[in-house]
Amino acid sequence: MKKPFCIGLAALLLALAPVALQAQTLRIGLAEDPDVLDPTLARSFVGRLVFAAMCDKLLDIDEKLAIVPQLASSYEWSADGKTLTMKLRTDVSFHDGEKMDAAAVKFNLERHKNMAGSNRSGELRPVASVDVVDGATVRLNLTAPFAPLLSVLADRAGMMVSPKAAQAGGANFGTKPVCSGPFRFVERVAQDRMVFERFANYWNKSAIHFDKIIYQPIPDATVRLANLKSGQLDFVERVAPSDMEALKKESRIKTARITEIGYQGITINVGKSEQAQKNPLGRDARVREAFELSLDRQGLAQVVMDNEALVGNQWVAPNNSYYAKNMPMPKRNVERARALLKEAGVSNPSFTLMTPTTSDAQRLALVVQAMSRDAGFDVKIQSTEFATSLNLADKGEFDAYVLAWSGRADPDGNLYSFHACKQPLNYAGYCSAETDELINKSRAVRDPVERKKLFEQIAARVIKERPVVYLYHRNWLWAYNAKLAGVRNIPDGLLRLTGLKMN
Amino acid sequence: MFEFLVKRLFTIVPTLVFVSMLIFGLQQLLPGDPAMILAGEERDPQVVAYLRAKLHLDEPLPVRYAIWVAGVLQGDLGESVRTQLPVRDLIAQKLPVTLELAALAMLIALAIGIPAGVVSAVGRGSAWDYGANLLALWGLSTPNFWLGILMILLFSVHLGWLPASGYESPLVDLQANLAAMLMPAFVLGNAIAAVLMRHTRSAMLQVLGADYVRTARAKGLRERVVVLKHALRNALTPIITLGALELGTLLSGAVLTEQVFTIPGFGKLIVDSVFNRDYAVVQGVVLVTASAYITLNLLADLAYFMVNPRLRA
Numbered sequence: 021m022k023k024p025f026c027i028g029l030a031a032l033l034l035a036l037a038p039v040a041l042q043a044q045t046l047r048i049g050l051a052e053d054p055d056v057l058d059p060t061l062a063r064s065f066v067g068r069l070v071f072a073a074m075c076d077k078l079l080d081i082d083e084k085l086a087i088v089p090q091l092a093s094s095y096e097w098s099a100d101g102k103t104l105t106m107k108l109r110t111d112v113s114f115h116d117g118e119k120m121d122a123a124a125v126k127f128n129l130e131r132h133k134n135m136a137g138s139n140r141s142g143e144l145r146p147v148a149s150v151d152v153v154d155g156a157t158v159r160l161n162l163t164a165p166f167a168p169l170l171s172v173l174a175d176r177a178g179m180m181v182s183p184k185a186a187q188a189g190g191a192n193f194g195t196k197p198v199c200s201g202p203f204r205f206v207e208r209v210a211q212d213r214m215v216f217e218r219f220a221n222y223w224n225k226s227a228i229h230f231d232k233i234i235y236q237p238i239p240d241a242t243v244r245l246a247n248l249k250s251g252q253l254d255f256v257e258r259v260a261p262s263d264m265e266a267l268k269k270e271s272r273i274k275t276a277r278i279t280e281i282g283y284q285g286i287t288i289n290v291g292k293s294e295q296a297q298k299n300p301l302g303r304d305a306r307v308r309e310a311f312e313l314s315l316d317r318q319g320l321a322q323v324v325m326d327n328e329a330l331v332g333n334q335w336v337a338p339n340n341s342y343y344a345k346n347m348p349m350p351k352r353n354v355e356r357a358r359a360l361l362k363e364a365g366v367s368n369p370s371f372t373l374m375t376p377t378t379s380d381a382q383r384l385a386l387v388v389q390a391m392s393r394d395a396g397f398d399v400k401i402q403s404t405e406f407a408t409s410l411n412l413a414d415k416g417e418f419d420a421y422v423l424a425w426s427g428r429a430d431p432d433g434n435l436y437s438f439h440a441c442k443q444p445l446n447y448a449g450y451c452s453a454e455t456d457e458l459i460n461k462s463r464a465v466r467d468p469v470e471r472k473k474l475f476e477q478i479a480a481r482v483i484k485e486r487p488v489v490y491l492y493h494r495n496w497l498w499a500y501n502a503k504l505a506g507v508r509n510i511p512d513g514l515l516r517l518t519g520l521k522m523n
Numbered sequence: 524m525f526e527f528l529v530k531r532l533f534t535i536v537p538t539l540v541f542v543s544m545l546i547f548g549l550q551q552l553l554p555g556d557p558a559m560i561l562a563g564e565e566r567d568p569q570v571v572a573y574l575r576a577k578l579h580l581d582e583p584l585p586v587r588y589a590i591w592v593a594g595v596l597q598g599d600l601g602e603s604v605r606t607q608l609p610v611r612d613l614i615a616q617k618l619p620v621t622l623e624l625a626a627l628a629m630l631i632a633l634a635i636g637i638p639a640g641v642v643s644a645v646g647r648g649s650a651w652d653y654g655a656n657l658l659a660l661w662g663l664s665t666p667n668f669w670l671g672i673l674m675i676l677l678f679s680v681h682l683g684w685l686p687a688s689g690y691e692s693p694l695v696d697l698q699a700n701l702a703a704m705l706m707p708a709f710v711l712g713n714a715i716a717a718v719l720m721r722h723t724r725s726a727m728l729q730v731l732g733a734d735y736v737r738t739a740r741a742k743g744l745r746e747r748v749v750v751l752k753h754a755l756r757n758a759l760t761p762i763i764t765l766g767a768l769e770l771g772t773l774l775s776g777a778v779l780t781e782q783v784f785t786i787p788g789f790g791k792l793i794v795d796s797v798f799n800r801d802y803a804v805v806q807g808v809v810l811v812t813a814s815a816y817i818t819l820n821l822l823a824d825l826a827y828f829m830v831n832p833r834l835r836a
Binding site: 053054056058061064065136137138139141191192194195209210211243246250252405406407408409425437445 | 553554555556557559560561562563564565566567568569570573574577602603605606607608613616617672675676679680683686687688689690782783784785787791792795798800
């Protein structure tokens with residue numbers, strides 16, 4: 021009785037098993053469902069992963085964060101740094117057959133700048149106007165020299181959509197996006213899948229080896245990985261750090277880790293509101309230094325991230341060429357922390373650490389609480405749902421806040437909005453005319469050596485004041501079918517599909 | 524019966540109005556500025572201001588409610604600010620998925636719960652009774668997400684028989700659809716089966732001790748007829764109520780199960796929308812769910828008439 025039942029069940033289940041997936045389809049598991057698929061309006065990190073299939077950019081970055089050509093074949097700055105002239109590829113067309121030329125680039129940059137609700141307008145604010153020089157040349161006229169512009173054009177602000185489709189789609193273009201990337205949009209079922217098929221007229225079609233790409237948002241990391249192990253997916257992003265060790269034993273799966281260009285830190289209210297002055301942590305830089313010295317960053321990375329992070333004390337990771345070596349990472353020194361507190365006249369400073377409700381942030385807060393207690397700090401943890409925590413941070417109703425940033429290729433993207441006076445992401449409320457002057461200079465200078473010197477001067481001021489105590493830079497953790505070749509480890513954590521193939 | 528039906532239909536309208544006000548009002552109590560979270564990581568002040576205007580966040584609450592109701596009455600539930608997809612389309616995408624999952628889960632629950640409850644009541648104190656109770660205890664005490672992950676590990680990762688997650692429309696590929704729905708439907712049905720079993724058992728025990736059952740037995744009817752035709756039919760009234768309530772709960776989305784199996788249904792949509800403060804989506808989905816709940820209760824009332832002749836008098 022039992023045996024026939026088992027055979028029957030197995031037969032039923034096997035009958036329901038899906039047909040083997042075609043080799044030409046690449047299935048990618050995402051940690052979240054992206055927001056709108058319009059590069060002008062898009063706001064999420066995960067959306068950038070999907071755009072990599074669909075929308076080419078004027079420029080791109082490589083493994084070393086160097087700017088490389090994509091739709092623009094070359095570029096040239098004017099001597100005063102106020103004009104950027106870009107030569108475009110002449111063999112590019114959009115998915116709807118329209119030609120990608122200088123007029124299309126002008127249309128796109130103006131759309132990014134002027135469309136209601138555009139998330140790119142701030143990034144392109146230094147661009148005053150765009151001239152079409154000829155069919156394959158555009159000139160960007162800037163209000164002032166702006167060195168980070170190239171890296172801005174290597175992200176969503178450099179993505180080009182079909183002007184014809186954008187005009188037809190209006191504000192709802194994101195429901196049926198048309199770009200010029202290797203794959204064209206087929207369908208999106210919210211929270212289920214996004215399907216793209218190979219674009220036959222892609223300018224670099226010889227480097228594309230899949231017919232179809234399917235992105236599937238699967239929020240649970242365990243389930244995402246189970247899908248990879250069972251062969252339902254070929255690639256998953258954001259593997260849980262705790263799974264990485266076990267994956268080493270899986271012969272059918274390969275892994276990759278890339279140190280992010282963002283960071284995890286603790287933002288301290290040093291001037292956002294009156295609350296800053298009510299707490300010794302916000303009031304006195306010596307207390308903030310003592311707080312930093314009470315923390316063991318490597319210990320934090322080990323407990324919170326299973327060591328899948330690179331510890332750091334600046335807005336860029338220590339392996340970044342713009343890391344300011346004049347401000348090295350201090351080691352944990354509880355004695356010195358106690359001495360500093362004594363000097364500041366506060367032996368047991370107490371403050372509230374606001375933290376989002378994600379498990380990583382909670383673990384981090386708990387370890388910080390325990391470590392800083394050794395130096396005499398009394399940290400009260402306030403777990404707050406993310407939307408609410410943002411609101412409180414914006415109003416300055418916090419002492420300290422566990423906050424991460426996904427990062428930008430140019431250090432300016434991690435610095436300006438956070439440490440220049442009155443910028444929207446400056447939750448700490450840090451404001452210094454001298455620092456502002458240095459930051460503005462760093463934005464105008466293009467020479468890397470000179471920029472590095474300026475970043476060192478900025479670091480000497482900001483790191484000393486500690487409006488943000490930087491802790492570590494997380495690793496982007498990927499796992500994929502061992503037969504998949506051509507995976508490139510670009511620090512922005514976005515999978516490039518060019519050159520990928522299934523062996 | 525007709526009079527009863529008309530009366531019930533008249534109560535539906537004020538209930539729905541009340542529910543819509545409640546949804547709208549409660550949502551405004553959520554802390555945090557929706558424009559801030561929708562503006563993404565950069566939170567450009569211009570974008571925040573644009574979103575505030577688009578969502579009418581600067582208008583007084585009654586004005587915002589009136590704008591929304593005016594749209595609903597014209598069949599326009601608004602659009603998701605996050606994805607730009609119209610709420611009506613999102614509901615049209617998710618509703619069939621949720622309905623199918625709910626129906627399959629309920630089918631599994633009924634197929635297990637009612638027979639187990641009847642067997643347990645009839646054989647009270649026997650090994651069957653203990654077995655059925657054990658089954659119920661298992662169903663009640665097994666967390667859905669845990670059972671789901673274990674099933675994925677067994678049937679997808681180790682045996683490779685079923686897809687670990689995802690959804691395929693039955694109109695596109697029925698085989699793939701059933702393969703994807705089998706595990707989540709079982710996980711959901713398993714928990715409901717346990718509740719149904721316990722209620723069927725207690726209702727049956729009550730009915731089996733009634734005078735008319737003794738009379739039926741005294742008339743010499745076969746035990747099978749006594750149990751199934753006389754006892755079970757009368758015991759079904761509370762079970763129908765419970766079934767309708769459970770089905771209503773399933774329609775509002777089995778959040779954890781949908782999350783584990785990545786089933787793109789209502790539960791996942793509501794949760795994601797609440798966290799993203801995508802108000803239009805939350806309002807639209809909850810309104811549809813509330814309507815479904817009310818309709819199911821009405822159908823349950825009608826079902827009482829079918830199974831219990833005394834109510835028809």
